[in-house]
Amino acid sequence: MGSPTITTPSDLVLRSHDDYETVFEHVAAHLQAEGGTIKKADRAKGELEASWKYGVNPFGQRVTVHFSSPEEGIVELSLTGSFIDAIDTFGTAKKKAKAIAAVIPNPIDVTAWPIREPSPTQAPVQSAPVGSTVHHRGKRKVLMAILMFFGGGLGLHKFYTGNWGWGLIYLAACTTGIPVLLSVIEFIRVLCLTQEEFDKRYNYQAVRAFQWVW
Known part of the structure; x- marks a missing residue:
């Protein structure tokens, strides 16, 4: 050919x-x-x-x-x-x-150069989880962590991931200090996620406005 x-x-x-x-x-x-x-x-x-x-x-x-x-x-x-x-x-x-x-x-x-099947330690060639109807949404772990660190109290990371409903709640409650505390916990949690776990939560599912992704 x-x-x-x-x-x-x-x-x-x-x-x-x-x-x-x-x-x-x-x-x-x-x-x-x-x-x-x-x-x-x-x-x-x-x-x-x-x-x-x-x-x-x-x-x-x-x-x-x-x-x-x-x-x-x-x-x-x-x-x-x-x-x-x-x-x-x-x-x-x-x-x-x-x-x-x-x-x-x-x-x-x-x-x-045939298309190589992935090794057991790699993601599958068609890397979205089975049954997923969502393409990779392009959300980046490092950028999300930065938004949490510098603007978590304002809900910037929530707007970034598509949780705009929670983002509005964080913004409305920003003077109480509660969103800051929650964003610190989320910041630590995201840093502990592997890339595969992060993709599963934020890139290979349709994140809704008031969905709490954890």
């Missing part, structure tokens, strides 16, 4: 007239050839995500490829870069996504 023909309308958007499955496998091969570990491979939803080591986090840097079909016979790829437990202050994640986008049009032997 030959490599698909892929054009680059912009730095982070690519297009192809080839078969979707062919393009999907081609992109997965490039992600792995560039040293990435496949974390999500959802053909039905058109998502591919790979991770790279960043700092002490072995899976801290992510590049996500979203597949769509804006016109019949066209497969469009849009790439985004992100971090787990870090803020992209210097645009490093975006640069990584651009670098991956630059190599994707190149030919590659997809048979040499």
Whole structure:
């Protein structure tokens, strides 16, 4: 099977007239050839995500490829870069996504880079919990902890996670000191959560306005 023909309308958007499955496998091969570990491979939803080591986090840097079909016979790829437990202050994640986008049009032997099944210590390829209807919401543990530390008494972390109802309650009661005490407890609790536990609570479920997530 030959490599698909892929054009680059912009730095982070690519297009192809080839078969979707062919393009999907081609992109997965490039992600792995560039040293990435496949974390999500959802053909039905058109998502591919790979991770790279960043700092002490072995899976801290992510590049996500979203597949769509804006016109019949066209497969469009849009790439985004992100971090787990870090803020992209210097645009490093975006640069990584651009670098991956630059190599994707190149030919590659997809048979040499099959999508690898995750090891028992890694999250499954389709990493949302079974039965979940919510995509990864993009909430970051470190950012949430920062909001708790500096603005927990005002409920900033509640607004961030989607608990705007509780956020309003925290804001209304901010002069009592109770929200500050609760946010300190929540701050310690969040720091003790593993990344998997954090994702399960805040990224892979639809958080409602007055839902107490613990």
